[in-house]
Amino acid sequence: MRWTVVLIFGQQIVQKVVIVKQRGHIALITPAAPGSRAGNRATASRWAGLLRPLGYRVSIHLSEDAPTGRAPDLILALHAWRSHAAVLAWRRAHPDSPLVVVLTGTDVYRFQVSEPETVYASLDAADALIGLHDCLEEDLPERYWPKLHVVHQSAEPLPPGVPQAVRRTVDILVAGHLREEKDSLRAAMAVRDLPLDSRLRVVQLGGALSEDWAEVAEDEARRNPRYRWLGDQPRWRVRQWMGRARAMVISSRVEGGANVVSEACVAGLPIIASDIAGNRGLLGEDYVGYYPMGNTVALRECLLRIERDPVWRRRLRDQVMARAPLFQPEAEQRALGQIIERVTSA
Missing domain, CATH: 3.40.50.2000 (Glycogen Phosphorylase B;)
Structure with missing residues (x-):
């Protein structure tokens, strides 16, 4: 009281x-x-x-x-x-x-x-x-x-003045520590060997929880020009990238209710998510942005659709914003x- x-x-x-x-x-x-x-x-x-x-x-x-x-x-x-x-x-x-x-x-x-x-x-x-x-x-x-x-x-709304999406690249954000449960490099694998006219780029934020993960991410960044790994970042930088990105990928194999999903919904950032209980339990059963967990080809198709289909992208944005009051x-x-x-x- x-x-x-x-x-x-x-x-x-x-x-x-x-x-x-x-x-x-x-x-x-x-x-x-x-x-x-x-x-x-x-x-x-x-x-x-x-x-x-x-x-x-x-x-x-x-x-x-x-x-x-x-x-x-x-x-x-x-x-x-x-x-x-x-x-x-x-x-x-x-x-x-x-x-x-x-x-x-x-x-x-x-x-x-x-x-x-x-x-x-x-x-x-x-x-x-x-x-x-x-x-x-x-x-x-x-x-x-x-x-x-x-x-x-x-989650709190993005503050005024957060940079908006750039036009020369279509940035896809992945945020979270690199580890097995997150299937952390699935989005990076999905943007390998894309058509030359694609402007897709994956930007990954989050520290590696082992030396092996760090080596794998660094090797992927060397080999894959569409992938950037920026390592562990403060929260304000993550939120800044949420303002710049066109979509976020949540590729987890298992998930207990990721706060980054809440952040993205409140920010109005479209999400491409693995079809697992932990994501469906936040985004809803009728969300249209799921792909079969671990399926690189299906994820690639979703990312190309983010780039090429503004109507579908707006539908995803409308759906995440409709979930925002929960968060x-x-x-x-x-x-x-x-x-x-x-x-x-x-």
Whole structure:
């Protein structure tokens, strides 16, 4: 609950003071350290910023931090597998504090297969689960469905003055760390050996998570004149490229609900996405910009259509903009608040 107190002197409003009812302490656990550009750190920071105006006191802890001090009113843990030890430690230390575990793509699509006992132990310990896209039930055991809630990650509009698309090239943006789950070089492979009159170019932003990936990307850039890899970039540079690009490719093999999809939708940037649950759960079943995951030929056809078919490109833009209200900060804040209220009042 929040009140606005208006101080009036005579006929003049002197000051407005917003008073927020204090609701309790949330211990937010993340495997990503301060300064990291990993998605888990970005989510932790954004959620803390959304929950504090609702009256919650939020403290952020690393997964390896031991629980100390008074019991929090809620434990919110990002990543079932990476935060598994922390989930169990905080649950043992504070058995009366409700526990919410947030599922990532690697939880569901990688570690659930390779280390199911660890993942399921975290899910079993939780009072509620948060997923980041609408199709998660397709890949999660039915016994966890009653615990599952969905929060769509939000994004801010591009600021005024972001450079617009250039005309001499048709830039296709790929944003995200280079790793196997992202099928990171699929777009680069799709623009090899294009017709000479094509102006398509792939610009990739994101650090390589291994030396092998760095070598592969550097080799691709040497051999492929239509591919640029710019490495890890600050968020403002990524957003600048969103303003310049004609479309974005999300080529992931598995995805838990990529925030970059939210960013692109809010920016009105058409998306070409692999046809997987994590993308359909954000863009909708009727979205027309899907291609079969891992199919380079199909992706190439989509990219050529982006370049040559303005009607189809506008249709994609209209579809992503229609999804944009799902990714407003107010919607994310409201969903988080409702889940927390439900769990803490149970």
